[in-house]
Amino acid sequence: MTTTTDDVIDFDEALAAFDPVMGLEVHVELSTNSKMFCGCPTEFGGEPNSQVCPVCLGLPGALPAVNAMAVEAAIRIGLALNCEVASWCRFARKNYFYPDMPKNFQTSQYDEPICFNGYLDVEVPSADGVRTVRIGIERAHMEEDTGKALHVGGSTGRIHGADYSLVDYNRAGIPLIEIVTKPIEGGGRFSPEIARAYVTALRDVLRSLGVSDVRMEQGSLRCDVNLSLRRSPEVPFGTRSETKNVNSLRSVERAVRYEIGRQAAVLESGGTVIQETRHWHEDTGVTTSGRIKEEAEDYRYFPEPDLVPIAPDPAWVEQLRATLPENPGVRRTRLATAWGLTDFEMDSVINAGALDLVEETVAAGADLVGARKWWMGELARVANDRGVDLVDLAITPVQVARIEVLVAEGALNDKLARQVIEGVLAGEGDPEEVIASRGLAVVSDDGPLLAAIEDAVTANPDVVEKITGGKPQAAGVIVGAVMKATRGQADAARVRALLFDKLGVVDE
Amino acid sequence: MSAEGQHLTRLAAADIAAAIARGDVSAVEVAQAHLDRIAEVDQRVHAFLHVDAEGALEAAAAIDAKRRAGEPLGPLAGVPLALKDVMAMRGIPTTAGSKVLEGWRPPYDSTVVARLRAADVVILGKTNMDEFAMGSSTEHSAYGPTHNPWDLDRIPGGSGGGSAAALASFEAPLAIGTDTGGSIRQPAAVTGTVGVKPTYGGVSRYGLVALASSLDQAGPCARTVEDTALLHAAIAGYDPRDSTSINEPVPAVVEAARRGDVRGLRVGLVKELSGEGYQAGVTQRFTEAVDLLTSLGAEVVEVSCPHFDYALAAYYLILPSEASSNLARFDGMRFGVRVGDNGERGVEEVMSLTREAGFGAEVKRRIMIGTYALSSGYYDAYYGQAQKVRTLIQRDFAAAFEKVDVLVSPTAPTTAFRIGEKVDDPIAMYLNDVATIPVNLAGNCAMSLPIGLAPEDGLPVGLQIMAAAKADASLYNVGAALEAALRDRWGHLLIEEAPAL
């Protein structure tokens, strides 16, 4: 491993001289119940080698059997990325030796990926604000994950300098979908942001499909960054480097930025960029070279003879297409426009995990302001206190909508509404049931209100004097007393109106 | 061994099962008789790599208990069996004839073993084989050769020589073999026994240590056609763990074996599988057997399968390619032996040292051919082309089966050759498989059964019957007819003429 830091040219200087071209390879770990080729569980964090069988351990005699849900997920991912779905495709063996690969070949797909030739539209910054860039998707294919090796001895727990390694095959065989972009050209100085925006958008699409946890820090979404420089868009692509260990969205952006600077330095000094795999270091913000191999690996791909071809039924593919969720970016834009929210406001809703909930509440009849208020306010507070996500609270958008409508109609006030919410969350039933059983309705009959006002007036003659003496703001005390007397079930505005009417004074 | 014991080892499987079911003899007695026979002769034959006396007697005792309790017993309950050491059997050493797996005891059963256990078959032990099933003589076993019971200086065929020799020396009435290019059929031919390669996908490969995934099949071996059919029915059938497994009912092989009627059957002689290279005595016995079929009512015609001449070449590209990949897992990391790990060496070096020490010469040769054939730049011309030859061979079979119901040929060009005679000449060795390979490439089914002794050397000759994919029952029908007619002619089965050991 090289420990000297490479030269790097200032980013703007680099962009003045060179045109960057990127390729992003993302591996998605699917959240299926079982592995790609066997029935072992896929849960994270089990005791080492406790989630294995002869198949994923690669024992002599073992044979693979394809997980139907993984195929379905692969097709849905491809459709969400506007890909063509292959009418017929096969698995292939990628042959190489490595201790975390039990069979010393990976069952993957080679020249017959299940999905290919798609795109994802991504909003990226540009010189004049925000623009939409269409990132081409070359392919999305199915493959299996490897086991995990811990390197023992040595100083950093990384490979170099380790005395031996300990391998756990629990992860071996978990389904992966590899998504490869076509070369991303024309990004110029926004290339780092474009890379980040693409991975973010892709992550959001995958999350909306429900096919993966897509957590980069946990490894269920992994990104390899390929980058090359050329003098201008008219000349052929330069030699590219591949950078691995890019474990966050921020790292994607930083790694692109760094590699541009590093490769520019190499080229400006008259050198040539080496085609190699590099390793990103988040702590130091640099890439370092992997060990240079004497000869390029020859994977000797051939069709997997233990598996038969996959030929997805076209009618099934259309059914999957029809039930795809709306693209998250498109949906976000649509709702922001419909609701008249700024990007910042939209961000807040999304970050609170409230987008679906607010949308459903509005669809159930509440107005937007009210829907947002309840989910982002009272309910967000409750969720936070309980350490759960909004969506896990025991109240539905339909119920929230009902409460909001009742408030708008005057049948509930804010304070009562909060009590209704409390009751629903406690499992006491629908809003109507809670209102009835707890007796929370706003008093709508003037009779009891007048009686309470009478009592309050009698009890507070000095306040009445202030009111009639030209200080209507003092009415708050009377109104408060009436609210207390009615256990908060009076409509405060109505009480005030009746009071002034009774006193024959005009309100402010 | 007692007279009764000796008698028990001469019985057919069907008769043993019947005797046990009637209560004439116990499964333990039967198992013991066969274990005694092994003890008596296997020093000289070396059919077995591992004898599981304890397990066999335990299984036999359990069957006796079942019978006493009045539980129903299947048609092979209590019958002993020899298992080719390429099938995983939980807790029992499984070596595939290689040093690289020395001492490995699988933590799981192959599907074939699971079905044998479910059928109450008593597995006596694991039999010798060419290393990783690569070979036609069992001389490439890392544990020493097996000797042909007909002449101990000669090979028993390969790669499943141990299973065939176990049958021919009366150490077991049933055996399991595997056939990738003839490894069941050719040993059957040179030992005077019966062996069948089922239609590809007919018997589960789950737990079969893979050689060439698209060619391998496990299959039944016995001394009679009916016994072979009973075993076929016990092990065949759909297995969801094997994605290439046929999801249809097992063909009615037992019923066919009991029918044995070839009147009106059209039989094709394959022109390309005759003539030069075939030993005179083999051709003679083959011709006599074909005449016999005619006398039984079959109609015999000659057919040409021109692409069979390319089968050997295609096979020797496809097999090594798939094998080179299948054998990559033997690296000393998770199971089997590990060589050279002194705490200093890196993993690449230890893997290479392990494989160098653990694999024999033939295995290394084929791994390198396969690595070469799949390399970038060569795939299309070698592996890719060979897969096309496969299509052409399938078309030849399809065209032939338009005209005839079954095809026949000699199973092997020669009788058993001497140990050491061909072991250094790979090409000569490969020619042993020239008649059997086309069926593996096309994926259909074939049987070898004994048709006589070659006059010049007194050694067994086998006839191969080939049928269309999934038409396994035809094999048993024709085989049974021929076997019965030959038994009538001789007064006994050919195997009875094997020299006493």
Place this chain on the structure above:
Amino acid sequence: MPTISRDEVAHLARLARLDLHDDELDHYASQLDVILASVARVAEVAAADVPATSHPIPMNNVLRPDVVTPGLTSAEALSGAPASDEGRFRVPRILDEE
């Protein structure tokens, strides 16, 4: 007819992780040559329009439902391991990062 050089044999041996001795390299070079000459026959016969057969019995879409089924205990998994430590397979130093 291509012949295989000693260097090519050495390259194949590296790809296949076989630590061949020098005399083996020469031995295999000649053996591979002889066999490869034979198998070049396949080039003679299969025309471009003949499809390849990779599976003898054609089948598509053999899939299994996404359910968990019993596997091995970790003891069973490690039972054949030449070396193990704390429930993991112990392997020699890995010098190359994948």
